[in-house]
Amino acid sequence: MERLVLIGNGMAGIGCLEQILKHDSRFDVTVFGDETHVNYNRIMLSSVLAGEKSAEQIVMNDLEWYRRHEITLRLGARVTAIDREAQTVTSDDGGLTPYDKLIIATGSSPFIPPMEGTQRDGVFVFRTLDDTRALLERSGPGKKAVVIGGGLLGLEAARGLRVQGCEVTVVHLMSSLMERQLDGTGSALLKSQMERMGVKVLLSHSTAGITGNGKVEGVAFKGGAEIPADLIVIAAGIRPNADLARAAGINVNRGIVVDDHMQTSDRNIYAVGECVEHRGMCYGLVAPLLEQGKALAAAISGNKGAGFAPVVPATKLKIMGVEVFSAGAWDEAACNGETVRFEDPALGLYKKLVVRDNRLAGFILVGDTSESPRYLDMLHSGRDLAETRKHLLFPPPAEDAGQELAQLPDSHTVCGCMGVSKGAILEAILKDGVCTLAQLKETTRASTGCGSCTDLCKGLLKAAVPEFEEESAKVLCGCVPFSQEQLREMLRGQQLRSVQDVLDIYGNGHGCEVCKPALSYMLDMLWCGDHDEDRSARFINDRVHANIQKDGTFSVVPRMRGGVTTPDELRRIADVADKYNVRMVKVTGSQRIDLLGVKKADLPRVWEDLGMPSGQAYTKGVRMVKTCVGTEFCRFGVQDSTSTGIELERRLENLFTPHKVKMGVVGCPRNCAEATVKDIGMVGQDGSWQVVVGGAAGKTVRKADVLVTVETTEEALNACCLFFQYYREHANYLERTYDLVERIGIERIRRDTIYAPDAVKRSLLDRLSRSKALSSDAWLERHNPRTATQFVQIQPMETVTI
């Protein structure tokens, strides 16, 4: 067996190795990685920084993968020298490893501009998982973060730090952001969007040095100005790691020089990734690097094909409401082309196409990048646009939605991150029998990068797999064959205010146990009680405000806000239990007390005697806020979790929700009341609150996502309310918060709630307070029953024997 050594355990190196393994397995493979992690998705580091993904979630090849392929993995070992004569590499763990073939995939390093103070404590780069972890440890609400560099990486770092609650300033040397990808108009739009989410942008600022005494204190600019900083991220570009190759006498310019087959000047040594220079170009985006890996794999396995061909650079950026796509020669002046453009500043939309000799030379899309596949295809194919030019900006409406997809050539790249073509996806579907998105991800890696091609992948699945079912298209039920989203729109648009009207107009007139409660919820959410509530359409629990048990009796759980009660309440509970022969008194998992085995006819008197409001334990509504004792008693508490939890419960109680909503507030990160596995949680930290959403610890167990970190209790409660109302309005009936968060994505939810324009936030909160004002404690119905027989057992009037 030939010995193959791979220096570098990153996406390009391992991506290439995956391709080699596909060709054959005659190699005995050793991989060196100077980081101590298995191969992870570096594109996703910004999601880790933003708290959307954990380190484990971005792993691409776990240890089991290395084991399965019998790869010797040397983690935390840096190769220090290559001896080309002896064909060995020396590593800093003291070893000498022989090779027959060597692949260098050492990637790149952050470029640190020469200036004062870059060694100070608090200066970071943003390149590896360890960098990300260090940044996470240092960041937090109110911390002043300065990002030096307004390129792709700098803006992603800024976004993550902003989500962690930092006050972020981006400092950029040039007069516009992302100047290599965007023209003046595009970057001005980007800048205003960044500012809207609270990131300050300083353009044309040249950093002179980093000030501070040991620890970072600020950034000084040429010209004398200075701004304060608690932490600084330098994202001023990358440099290929070519020193190792250079020292070994391999031909190196800016990067390691390779031919089309990724072979270096030494025929036993190949190179791939960001460390490489091919025909004078160094690449920094994933797709071309994976293409390089394919070319290398073919060559090293003896199947030399056409080799790697230079590709048109394309950049994609998607951060909280800002979608940007840039490709090719977009500067009409530099390439002597003509411009076709569309701009709508109010909508934040910008589209610029540069045409040269009737062919697309480059383009920029800001705000909406859904058309990037169409333009990329024109760009790559170099098609003559003479005939179709009038449709360049806005295509004529497609006769068949799938047609556009069908017309794409097989060579068209669907997943730009992983470099997966339409042909490869179709092959996986037709030859490997792939029929779900999950299988497609596993087999081809498509849509595992940034995820923006998910719709395209689904479209291909739908076209090629007859049984493919897209979840979002699900109808509520056979009685009203519309999706819940459509129904919400219809009820709102048609001003429908009763379940029976909906069933009569849009359904079969009957309804069932599935659609009736769902429609009831939608109407309540939309009209907040200003509608004809039809109790017959609700589940028995919501007709009598108690939870039906297997024997037909009911359970009664009074509200005990924040899990706090009084001796007086406990005495009344005990008296009720005695008086009504309650079969069991049970402390629940929600810090409340459940009285089990109450007869329906006794319910109104039980509520009266308890003198406590309904705990909504029987319905899809606001259950409870579980709390710890926080600063009031706990010696570790840093926030007043008890009063905050009670206040949160007061603000939301009595409202209905698509499914039950359980909440938790804890006074310190020890998390004693388990806030991180609640639908909505508040985690107290020293000087701030972390608001988390979408947690679960029932049928599903899921750690909640961080929505935002804020300084004051009021801001945190506000964030909870925004998410709560968003959930009420966007979730399907019986969809828990954790399903919603996974379906919509935490990033979009942030964009639509806490980072939404003020007007949007205000109207969400207005609708919430309107509902709240119209809601009331359901148990007050004891004074005013809906019908004479709501709780009363009917006795026959008389009997007549015939």
Added chain:
Amino acid sequence: MKSNHRWIRLTHAGNIPLREGRAVNIDGHEIAVFNLGERFLAVENRCPHRGGPLSEGIVSGGAVVCPLHAWKVCLEDGSIAKPASERACVASYPTRVEDGVVWVEYPEMRASDPALAQLVAVSQINSTSLLEKAAAS
């Protein structure tokens, strides 16, 4: 087969809200009466699955869905519509409305002992259709 049937005046029609059911206790045995708008229907108030109170269920057309595990019972003949393979059924009783009062025809029970009444009800599950045929003839 001849059995003693009697028509019982149950309650004012207004006491049973539209598209809802109510339980009525006759001789210690519960029947569920439903208001379907154009008519009232009555069945035994006990789901053949786990004994759930059918009167508390959601009405779906001419059927009710048991609140415990969503078995669907046809109110006309007491047959089980869901799960489809289920052959069990509940007793159903003829009804009529006169002067705004709901009446039900119910077999006379000599025993006042509820346990015995229960036994009679169980035997009825299997013989309802026979009884009805007999009544018709």
